[in-house]
Amino acid sequence: MSTPILAQFMAELLSGRVKLVDLTQTLTPEFPIIQLPPEFGQAWPFRIEEISRYDERGPAWYWNNFSMSEHTGTHFDAPIHWISGKDQPDNAVDSIPVENFIASACVIDVSAECAENPDFLLTVEYVKAWEEKHGRIPERAWVLMRTDWSKRAMPKEYLNMAEDGAHSPGPDAEVVPWLIQERNVHGFGTESVGTDAGQAHHLNPPYPCHYFMHGNNRYGLQCLTNLDLLPPQGAVIFAAPLKIRNGSGSPLRVLALTPTV
Amino acid sequence: MTEPLVKPKKKNPVLRTRLATLPPVPRSRTALGLTRAAAEGVFEMQVCADCGTVQYPPREVCGSCLSEHLAWKPVDNRGELIATTTLRHSNDLYFRERLPWRVGTVKMAAGPSVVAHVHEDCAEGGSVRLTLKLDRSGQAVLHALPEKDTPNMNDAPQLRESTCDPKFRRVLVTDGKSATGMAVAKAMLEAGANAVFLGDASTWKTVPAFDKLVASDPRLQVVELDVTDTDSVDRLAASIGGKVEILVNTADYLRDGGILNRKDVNLARDAMEVNVLGLMRLAQAFGPGMCFRAADGSNNAVAWVNILSIHAHAALPARGAWSASKAAALSLSHTLRAELRGAGVRVMNVFPGPVDEEWEQLTPPPKIAPSGLAKAIVKGLQDGVEDLYVGDIAEELRTRLRENHKAVERELGQ
Numbered sequence: 001m002s003t004p005i006l007a008q009f010m011a012e013l014l015s016g017r018v019k020l021v022d023l024t025q026t027l028t029p030e031f032p033i034i035q036l037p038p039e040f041g042q043a044w045p046f047r048i049e050e051i052s053r054y055d056e057r058g059p060a061w062y063w064n065n066f067s068m069s070e071h072t073g074t075h076f077d078a079p080i081h082w083i084s085g086k087d088q089p090d091n092a093v094d095s096i097p098v099e100n101f102i103a104s105a106c107v108i109d110v111s112a113e114c115a116e117n118p119d120f121l122l123t124v125e126y127v128k129a130w131e132e133k134h135g136r137i138p139e140r141a142w143v144l145m146r147t148d149w150s151k152r153a154m155p156k157e158y159l160n161m162a163e164d165g166a167h168s169p170g171p172d173a174e175v176v177p178w179l180i181q182e183r184n185v186h187g188f189g190t191e192s193v194g195t196d197a198g199q200a201h202h203l204n205p206p207y208p209c210h211y212f213m214h215g216n217n218r219y220g221l222q223c224l225t226n227l228d229l230l231p232p233q234g235a236v237i238f239a240a241p242l243k244i245r246n247g248s249g250s251p252l253r254v255l256a257l258t259p260t261v
Numbered sequence: 262m263t264e265p266l267v268k269p270k271k272k273n274p275v276l277r278t279r280l281a282t283l284p285p286v287p288r289s290r291t292a293l294g295l296t297r298a299a300a301e302g303v304f305e306m307q308v309c310a311d312c313g314t315v316q317y318p319p320r321e322v323c324g325s326c327l328s329e330h331l332a333w334k335p336v337d338n339r340g341e342l343i344a345t346t347t348l349r350h351s352n353d354l355y356f357r358e359r360l361p362w363r364v365g366t367v368k369m370a371a372g373p374s375v376v377a378h379v380h381e382d383c384a385e386g387g388s389v390r391l392t393l394k395l396d397r398s399g400q401a402v403l404h405a406l407p408e409k410d411t412p413n414m415n416d417a418p419q420l421r422e423s424t425c426d427p428k429f430r431r432v433l434v435t436d437g438k439s440a441t442g443m444a445v446a447k448a449m450l451e452a453g454a455n456a457v458f459l460g461d462a463s464t465w466k467t468v469p470a471f472d473k474l475v476a477s478d479p480r481l482q483v484v485e486l487d488v489t490d491t492d493s494v495d496r497l498a499a500s501i502g503g504k505v506e507i508l509v510n511t512a513d514y515l516r517d518g519g520i521l522n523r524k525d526v527n528l529a530r531d532a533m534e535v536n537v538l539g540l541m542r543l544a545q546a547f548g549p550g551m552c553f554r555a556a557d558g559s560n561n562a563v564a565w566v567n568i569l570s571i572h573a574h575a576a577l578p579a580r581g582a583w584s585a586s587k588a589a590a591l592s593l594s595h596t597l598r599a600e601l602r603g604a605g606v607r608v609m610n611v612f613p614g615p616v617d618e619e620w621e622q623l624t625p626p627p628k629i630a631p632s633g634l635a636k637a638i639v640k641g642l643q644d645g646v647e648d649l650y651v652g653d654i655a656e657e658l659r660t661r662l663r664e665n666h667k668a669v670e671r672e673l674g675q
Contacts, residue, residue: 029490032465049491155465163467244277 013053016260023224023237023254024074025150032155033072034193035063043069058090070249076241077195077210077220080100081248085214093247100219101240104141105256106134107230111148114169119199120147121172127179137183142221142237143208145171149191160198170197173208179202180216187219189237191227195220221254234259263382266416268455269560269669270427281555281604283353283398291319294333295401299393300647301649304338306371307331317373338391340367342405343374355397358556360443367391369404377403378419382411389514394645397605399598415643418559424645425564425607428453428671430506435460435488435543438471440618442511444631445638449507452639455560458501460486460512462493488512488539498546503554507565507642508547512539515620520581529582536586537593538561542565544597552604564642567594568611568634571655574662578674598647607657609641614654627653 012018025031027046036042048066052058070093071077080092081083090096108130113120122145129135137143147169152158160167171179171188179185188195188209195209205211213220221239235258241250298305309323310330319556322329345365351357365379367389375391383389389405396402404420415426420489432449436442437459446457459475475481484501487493488510514535516528543566552563572589574582576600591610598608615621617628629652641649650659661669 029487029492035465041525042531045490047490159465161465161467 001019012027013257019260021226021229021235021256021258023226023256024252025223025225027066027068027073028253030154031073032193033069033160034251035159035161040116045069046072057117057170062192068251070244070247070251073251074223074225074254075221075249075251076085076239077086077249078241078247079214079217080246081220082207082210082214083153084211085217088214091214091217092245093241094243094245094251096219096241098240100186101158102236102238104138104233105230105235105237106137106141107144107146107227107232107235109146109228109232110169110254111146111228114147114149115119118167118169119197120169121197122170122175123129123172124178125177127175130232137179137185138233140186141183142186142189142239143179143183143196144189144221144224144227144230145169145191145229146227146239147191148228150223150227152232159193164199165201166193168192168194168198170200171209173203175206176212180212180218185218188213189224191222191224193223220249224254228257230258263411263413263417265413265479266421266429266559269558272558278553279358279556281397281552282354282358283603283605284396284400284402285353286400288400289319290434292401294319295393296395296399298333299395299401300642302641302646302649304335304391304393305333306333306336306373308336309324315370315371315373317370317375324512334440336371338368338371339408340371340375340389340391340405342366342379342383342385342387342389343368345379345383345507359418359422365405367403375403377405377424379405380407380414380420381417382414395607395647396423399602399605421559423665425454425507425609425642427507427639427642429455429461430560430563431456431458431504432507432509433458433460433484433501433505435508435510435539436512437461437483438463438466439511439513440469440631441513441616441634442620443471444473445511446474446481448632448635448639449509450480452643453479454507456480456504458482458484458505460462460484460488460497462487462489462512463660485522486570488542489534489550491542494542494546497530498550502547502550505547505551506554506560506562507564507566508543509552509568509638510540510543511568512536513568514586515580515583517579517580517620518582522575526582531623532582532586533589536583537589540590540593540597544593544600548597548606551606555604562606565597565606565608566611566638566642567591567595567608568613568638571612571614571650571658573610573612574670575658575666575673607645607647609638609647609649611638611641611649612655612659613650614652614658625663 012031033043033045044066048064051063053062079088120138196207200207235256238255241252309328311328312326314325315336324620343366348362363379367377368374388408393401394404427449434442434446434452448458486497514532554562570587572584573587594610613634615624615628617630637651652658
């Protein structure tokens with residue numbers, strides 16, 4: 001029997017030839033959440049209350065209660081999150097097959113474009129040009145859009161609200177179905193507060209990333225950080241949401257395994 | 262003539278802060294009728310239903326005919342100041358720190374002769390107005406004021422002990438970005454506040470009127486404050502808690518809806534987070550500092566203002582969860598009042614009718630303009646009252662609740 005694959009993997013990890021990168025934002029009360037028109041229901045931000053801290057409320061232990069929505073902080077979108085994905089099989093965080101929590105990733109760097117234009121939309125043309133340079137997107141891979149949005153000042157520049165709503169980058173309405181049909185991607189991930197652009201309600205269909213990805217039983221990741229530490233191809237993402245019964249998504253720790261050479 | 266109050270100097274940080282002491286507290290249960298009147302800012306005494314004699318001090322039976330039928334009623338507050346004296350010594354801890362203290366005897370036009378705190382602008386032998394005010398212990402006392410207002414009369418130290426005047430004080434407006442919050446800030450500046458801290462829970466959101474206000478006066482300072490976030494409240498208290506002399510809690514979460522028309526408790530919970538737990542977080546973070554500074558010079562911490570609603574007293578079923586949150590906040594405010602009273606910090610509850618702001622768009626007039634509400638709050642603080650009803654609807658409901666609370670319940674439910 002040859003060297004067991006996991007032993008080999010651990011050896012690579014311990015030697016530093018494979019590195020772990022944390023793609024997760026820290027959960028804090030001030031971390032911005034998506035803002036809907038105030039007459040809609042709103043997602044709870046992260047809130048935390050101390051239960052005890054080695055004090056009269058609990059002398060030897062420190063712990064907290066916290067509350068938040070399924071879509072607060074760095075989080076995973078399950079297909080059931082969107083109306084288009086409501087009848088997909090295994091579409092909630094508790095029923096998604098666990099194999100789907102590990103997938104390779106392609107990182108498309110559009111940070112220069114986004115610095116110029118906060119409403120930058122990723123197009124089929126742009127992805128094709130990226131493939132020319134970095135190779136074809138493999139089957140069942142996450143497509144992560146590096147915008148450097150996570151480096152923006154919180155919350156004002158991150159949400160980037162104007163009188164006509166938020167201005168942040170995302171995919172356009174053509175590239176999402178193309179990624180699914182032509183590249184059979186696993187899902188789409190962004191650094192901003194949602195997988196869709198800030199002005200995506202004006203696209204056709206509105207919120208195309210949510211509409212097509214979830215309508216095809218694919219997943220979403222948002223509020224990611226450290227995408228600048230990943231190679232264009234070759235990283236592996238571990239992203240397992242909490243097992244909430246019929247949950248539409250969940251905050252989670254997103255880890256990337258990336259080769260150092 | 263009263264010397265105008267001078268702007269307090271910056272505090273000497275190496276001197277010990279004077280701690281709060283209270284004037285004598287005990288009153289008979291009957292005498293608390295005066296406290297009720299003072300808390301509401303009215304001048305009432307017991308009047309005998311049988312012989313018409315006005316009673317003072319409060320008593321169980323008429324001092325003239327022994328009738329038990331004594332009712333609290335508005336009475337003529339005018340009188341003649343027949344004698345005064347200025348105390349230069351006292352064994353009471355509260356008064357010895359505030360000497361000299363002028364007291365006198367007023368022969369009321371309504372009958373009784375009373376002993377009152379006497380304003381420095383009142384001349385012996387002259388006509389005076391009596392007013393019932395709460396002292397620092399939250400009990401009613403009589404103040405004799407000049408017949409007509411005199412310049413700077415509210416600056417007299419003796420009167421300022423019974424009021425919560427914003428002049429030269431620093432004010433925290435917890436939600437400074439709302440229509441009411443902005444109006445309160447403006448009114449506080451007009452009343453001579455030294456600084457107004459404007460809480461902002463949504464720094465990502467641009468509100469042109471807010472930006473314009475902030476640029477209009479250097480005494481305004483924007484501070485990040487989200488009352489649903491314990492850490493945010495604690496951080497702000499740690500940085501400006503020692504400067505807040507008047508706290509006006511304008512944070513409000515108002516949404517329409519009864520309790521059966523939704524299948525979730527999310528809106529109710531959001532309302533409770535802001536309107537009830539928000540108040541509690543503010544109290545825990547800012548209360549102790551305000552108590553510590555309750556006797557700290559002429560700009561001592563004096564007042565905590567809760568903007569509730571008349572519907573804290575009577576639910577509006579069209580806004581079931583919101584009404585419940587206001588009722589819960591009212592209940593909390595009574596505990597807060599009991600806990601702050603030991604230091605002499607006053608809790609003023611404001612009960613407005615509908616306010617003319619975005620979430621009341623569909624409410625038919627009469628509605629109170631935010632500026633009108635703000636002016637009433639400033640006046641309430643200057644008068645030193647505890648309960649403030651603002652607007653025709655609030656006044657009407659208050660009267661009708663006393664007459665027949667079941668009728669109010671039925672009618673609000675239609």
